[in-house]
Amino acid sequence: MLWGRKPPAVNVNVNVNVNGAHAHAHAHRTAMPRAEPLNVHMPSKMSADNFLSPLGQVGGAECMNRLKVPQQSNGSSGGGGAGEVCSTPGVIVMTTLHSGAGSSVATMTDSAFQIAADCQHSSSASCSGSNASTNTTVSANSSCSGGAAKRKRKRCGVCAPCRRLINCGVCSSCRNRKTGHQICKFRKCEELKKKPGSTVERASSVGAADTFRWFF
DNA sequence: TGGCACGTCGCC
DNA sequence: GGCGACGTGCCA
Numbered sequence: 029m030l031w032g033r034k035p036p037a038v039n040v041n042v043n044v045n046v047n048g049a050h051a052h053a054h055a056h057r058t059a060m061p062r063a064e065p066l067n068v069h070m071p072s073k074m075s076a077d078n079f080l081s082p083l084g085q086v087g088g089a090e091c092m093n094r095l096k097v098p099q100q101s102n103g104s105s106g107g108g109g110a111g112e113v114c115s116t117p118g119v120i121v122m123t124t125l126h127s128g129a130g131s132s133v134a135t136m137t138d139s140a141f142q143i144a145a146d147c148q149h150s151s152s153a154s155c156s157g158s159n160a161s162t163n164t165t166v167s168a169n170s171s172c173s174g175g176a177a178k179r180k181r182k183r184c185g186v187c188a189p190c191r192r193l194i195n196c197g198v199c200s201s202c203r204n205r206k207t208g209h210q211i212c213k214f215r216k217c218e219e220l221k222k223k224p225g226s227t228v229e230r231a232s233s234v235g236a237a238d239t240f241r242w243f244f
Numbered sequence: 245t246g247g248c249a250c251g252t253c254g255c256c
Numbered sequence: 257g258g259c260g261a262c263g264t265g266c267c268a
Contacts, residue, residue, distance in 0.1 A: 209260075210260095
Protein backbone atom coordinates (compact mmCIF):
# COMPACT_ATOMS: atom_id res chain seq x y z
CA MET A 29 0.00 0.00 0.00
CA LEU A 30 1.99 2.84 -1.26
CA TRP A 31 -0.68 5.36 -1.90
CA GLY A 32 -3.64 4.29 0.07
CA ARG A 33 -4.78 7.71 0.96
CA LYS A 34 -7.48 9.63 -0.70
CA PRO A 35 -6.84 10.87 -4.20
CA PRO A 36 -4.86 14.06 -4.31
CA ALA A 37 -7.59 15.81 -6.17
CA VAL A 38 -9.63 16.34 -3.05
CA ASN A 39 -6.94 18.55 -1.71
CA VAL A 40 -7.03 21.09 -4.41
CA ASN A 41 -9.34 23.59 -2.91
CA VAL A 42 -7.63 23.22 0.38
CA ASN A 43 -4.40 24.00 -1.26
CA VAL A 44 -5.85 27.11 -2.74
CA ASN A 45 -7.06 28.23 0.60
CA VAL A 46 -3.86 27.59 2.39
CA ASN A 47 -1.98 29.58 -0.12
CA GLY A 48 -3.32 32.66 1.50
CA ALA A 49 -2.30 31.66 4.93
CA HIS A 50 1.05 32.30 6.38
CA ALA A 51 3.09 29.18 6.24
CA HIS A 52 6.64 30.15 5.60
CA ALA A 53 8.19 27.38 3.71
CA HIS A 54 11.73 26.39 3.85
CA ALA A 55 13.74 29.33 2.78
CA HIS A 56 15.72 27.08 0.53
CA ARG A 57 12.90 26.39 -1.79
CA THR A 58 12.85 29.26 -4.19
CA ALA A 59 12.13 28.80 -7.81
CA MET A 60 11.83 25.19 -8.67
CA PRO A 61 11.28 24.07 -12.20
CA ARG A 62 7.87 22.92 -13.07
CA ALA A 63 6.81 19.36 -12.92
CA GLU A 64 7.38 18.25 -16.46
CA PRO A 65 11.17 18.30 -16.42
CA LEU A 66 11.01 16.00 -13.48
CA ASN A 67 9.55 13.32 -15.64
CA VAL A 68 12.02 13.96 -18.35
CA HIS A 69 14.88 13.39 -16.02
CA MET A 70 13.33 10.35 -14.51
CA PRO A 71 15.49 7.32 -14.92
CA SER A 72 13.99 4.95 -17.35
CA LYS A 73 14.08 2.19 -14.86
CA MET A 74 11.98 4.13 -12.48
CA SER A 75 9.44 5.29 -14.95
CA ALA A 76 9.05 1.85 -16.34
CA ASP A 77 9.07 -0.24 -13.23
CA ASN A 78 8.39 1.81 -10.20
CA PHE A 79 6.06 4.48 -11.41
CA LEU A 80 2.55 3.95 -12.51
CA SER A 81 1.40 7.28 -13.70
CA PRO A 82 -2.33 7.44 -14.20
CA LEU A 83 -1.62 9.56 -17.20
CA GLY A 84 0.67 7.06 -18.71
CA GLN A 85 -1.72 6.51 -21.50
CA VAL A 86 -2.05 10.19 -22.08
CA GLY A 87 0.82 12.59 -22.02
CA GLY A 88 0.76 15.50 -19.70
CA ALA A 89 0.21 18.01 -22.42
CA GLU A 90 -2.55 15.99 -23.91
CA CYS A 91 -4.10 15.62 -20.54
CA MET A 92 -4.13 19.34 -20.14
CA ASN A 93 -5.68 19.69 -23.52
CA ARG A 94 -8.38 17.33 -22.54
CA LEU A 95 -9.00 19.00 -19.27
CA LYS A 96 -8.79 22.57 -20.33
CA VAL A 97 -11.90 24.58 -20.02
CA PRO A 98 -13.85 25.12 -23.20
CA GLN A 99 -13.52 28.60 -24.52
CA GLN A 100 -17.17 29.04 -25.32
CA SER A 101 -18.10 28.79 -21.71
CA ASN A 102 -16.95 32.28 -20.99
CA GLY A 103 -17.46 34.17 -24.16
CA SER A 104 -14.06 35.80 -24.08
CA SER A 105 -12.04 33.76 -26.45
CA GLY A 106 -9.29 36.27 -26.87
CA GLY A 107 -6.44 36.23 -24.46
CA GLY A 108 -7.29 33.45 -22.07
CA GLY A 109 -6.09 30.56 -24.14
CA ALA A 110 -5.07 27.15 -23.06
CA GLY A 111 -1.74 28.42 -21.96
CA GLU A 112 -3.24 30.65 -19.39
CA VAL A 113 -5.55 27.94 -18.31
CA CYS A 114 -2.57 25.79 -17.68
CA SER A 115 -1.07 28.50 -15.56
CA THR A 116 -3.55 27.53 -12.91
CA PRO A 117 -3.81 23.86 -13.47
CA GLY A 118 -4.97 23.10 -10.01
CA VAL A 119 -8.25 24.86 -10.13
CA ILE A 120 -9.14 24.09 -13.67
CA VAL A 121 -8.24 20.47 -13.64
CA MET A 122 -9.86 19.78 -10.35
CA THR A 123 -13.12 21.41 -11.21
CA THR A 124 -13.20 19.66 -14.50
CA LEU A 125 -12.69 16.36 -12.87
CA HIS A 126 -15.30 16.61 -10.25
CA SER A 127 -17.89 18.43 -12.25
CA GLY A 128 -17.91 15.83 -14.92
CA ALA A 129 -17.78 16.13 -18.65
CA GLY A 130 -20.29 18.24 -20.43
CA SER A 131 -20.88 20.72 -17.68
CA SER A 132 -18.49 23.31 -18.90
CA VAL A 133 -20.42 26.24 -17.56
CA ALA A 134 -20.68 24.66 -14.19
CA THR A 135 -17.01 23.99 -14.34
CA MET A 136 -16.16 27.56 -14.92
CA THR A 137 -18.46 28.69 -12.22
CA ASP A 138 -16.89 26.35 -9.78
CA SER A 139 -13.38 27.39 -10.56
CA ALA A 140 -14.29 31.01 -10.42
CA PHE A 141 -15.87 30.55 -7.07
CA GLN A 142 -12.87 28.82 -5.78
CA ILE A 143 -10.53 31.51 -6.90
CA ALA A 144 -12.81 34.19 -5.64
CA ALA A 145 -13.07 32.54 -2.30
CA ASP A 146 -9.36 32.22 -2.24
CA CYS A 147 -8.87 35.87 -2.88
CA GLN A 148 -11.33 36.73 -0.21
CA HIS A 149 -9.54 34.53 2.19
CA SER A 150 -6.26 36.05 1.30
CA SER A 151 -7.38 39.60 1.75
CA SER A 152 -9.79 39.51 4.60
CA ALA A 153 -8.74 36.27 6.22
CA SER A 154 -12.36 35.54 6.83
CA CYS A 155 -13.42 32.06 7.60
CA SER A 156 -16.73 31.45 6.03
CA GLY A 157 -15.97 28.15 4.43
CA SER A 158 -18.36 28.95 1.65
CA ASN A 159 -15.85 27.93 -0.91
CA ALA A 160 -16.44 24.39 0.07
CA SER A 161 -19.76 24.46 -1.66
CA THR A 162 -18.26 23.12 -4.81
CA ASN A 163 -15.85 20.64 -3.42
CA THR A 164 -15.02 18.59 -0.45
CA THR A 165 -15.03 19.85 3.05
CA VAL A 166 -12.56 22.43 4.12
CA SER A 167 -10.32 20.59 6.42
CA ALA A 168 -9.20 22.08 9.68
CA ASN A 169 -5.76 22.74 8.34
CA SER A 170 -6.86 25.76 6.43
CA SER A 171 -6.13 29.26 7.56
CA CYS A 172 -9.43 29.22 9.34
CA SER A 173 -8.03 27.55 12.36
CA GLY A 174 -7.00 30.45 14.46
CA GLY A 175 -6.16 32.94 11.79
CA ALA A 176 -2.40 33.09 11.55
CA ALA A 177 -1.94 29.55 12.68
CA LYS A 178 0.54 27.66 10.56
CA ARG A 179 -1.17 24.72 9.04
CA LYS A 180 0.21 22.15 6.74
CA ARG A 181 -0.28 22.80 3.12
CA LYS A 182 -1.73 20.15 0.95
CA ARG A 183 -0.53 18.72 -2.25
CA CYS A 184 -1.96 20.44 -5.27
CA GLY A 185 -2.91 17.11 -6.73
CA VAL A 186 -2.43 18.15 -10.30
CA CYS A 187 1.28 18.55 -10.82
CA ALA A 188 3.22 15.70 -12.28
CA PRO A 189 4.68 14.56 -8.97
CA CYS A 190 1.29 14.61 -7.35
CA ARG A 191 -0.11 12.53 -10.14
CA ARG A 192 2.39 9.87 -9.50
CA LEU A 193 0.94 7.01 -7.54
CA ILE A 194 3.91 4.94 -6.59
CA ASN A 195 7.03 5.78 -4.69
CA CYS A 196 10.25 5.31 -6.55
CA GLY A 197 11.71 3.34 -3.72
CA VAL A 198 15.21 4.44 -4.50
CA CYS A 199 15.37 8.07 -3.54
CA SER A 200 16.61 9.13 -0.16
CA SER A 201 13.12 9.88 1.03
CA CYS A 202 11.93 6.42 0.15
CA ARG A 203 14.96 4.75 1.58
CA ASN A 204 14.76 6.73 4.77
CA ARG A 205 11.03 6.70 5.01
CA LYS A 206 10.99 5.65 8.62
CA THR A 207 13.38 8.30 9.76
CA GLY A 208 12.91 10.90 7.10
CA HIS A 209 9.14 11.09 7.21
CA GLN A 210 9.26 12.50 3.74
CA ILE A 211 7.32 11.73 0.64
CA CYS A 212 9.16 10.29 -2.30
CA LYS A 213 11.16 13.00 -3.98
CA PHE A 214 9.53 12.25 -7.25
CA ARG A 215 6.13 12.64 -5.71
CA LYS A 216 6.84 15.84 -3.88
CA CYS A 217 4.29 18.38 -4.95
CA GLU A 218 5.69 21.21 -7.00
CA GLU A 219 3.61 23.69 -5.09
CA LEU A 220 4.92 22.50 -1.79
CA LYS A 221 8.44 22.94 -3.03
CA LYS A 222 7.85 26.60 -3.51
CA LYS A 223 7.50 29.27 -0.97
CA PRO A 224 3.84 29.83 -0.20
CA GLY A 225 4.19 33.45 -1.07
CA SER A 226 5.23 32.75 -4.59
CA THR A 227 2.22 30.57 -5.06
CA VAL A 228 -0.07 33.31 -3.87
CA GLU A 229 1.43 35.73 -6.26
CA ARG A 230 0.97 33.42 -9.16
CA ALA A 231 -2.53 32.50 -8.21
CA SER A 232 -3.66 36.02 -7.69
CA SER A 233 -1.89 37.63 -10.57
CA VAL A 234 -2.56 35.11 -13.26
CA GLY A 235 -5.02 32.49 -12.25
CA ALA A 236 -7.45 34.69 -10.47
CA ALA A 237 -7.38 37.31 -13.16
CA ASP A 238 -8.10 34.83 -15.87
CA THR A 239 -10.76 33.11 -13.92
CA PHE A 240 -12.49 36.33 -13.16
CA ARG A 241 -12.35 37.21 -16.78
CA TRP A 242 -14.11 33.97 -17.52
CA PHE A 243 -16.51 34.36 -14.73
CA PHE A 244 -17.60 37.87 -15.46
C1' DT B 245 22.09 26.51 -0.88
C1' DG B 246 20.65 21.78 -0.86
C1' DG B 247 19.79 17.73 1.71
C1' DC B 248 18.68 15.26 5.84
C1' DA B 249 16.48 14.34 10.23
C1' DC B 250 13.15 15.36 13.62
C1' DG B 251 8.77 17.17 15.37
C1' DT B 252 4.34 17.49 14.46
C1' DC B 253 0.07 17.44 12.02
C1' DG B 254 -3.74 15.26 9.62
C1' DC B 255 -6.20 11.33 8.05
C1' DC B 256 -7.46 6.58 8.49
C1' DG C 257 -3.04 4.56 17.67
C1' DG C 258 -0.62 4.05 13.31
C1' DC C 259 1.14 5.92 9.31
C1' DG C 260 2.04 9.18 5.72
C1' DA C 261 3.54 13.62 4.93
C1' DC C 262 4.58 18.78 5.76
C1' DG C 263 7.36 22.28 8.27
C1' DT C 264 11.53 23.51 9.97
C1' DG C 265 16.08 23.34 12.12
C1' DC C 266 20.60 21.85 11.37
C1' DC C 267 24.59 20.51 8.82
C1' DA C 268 27.71 19.86 4.84
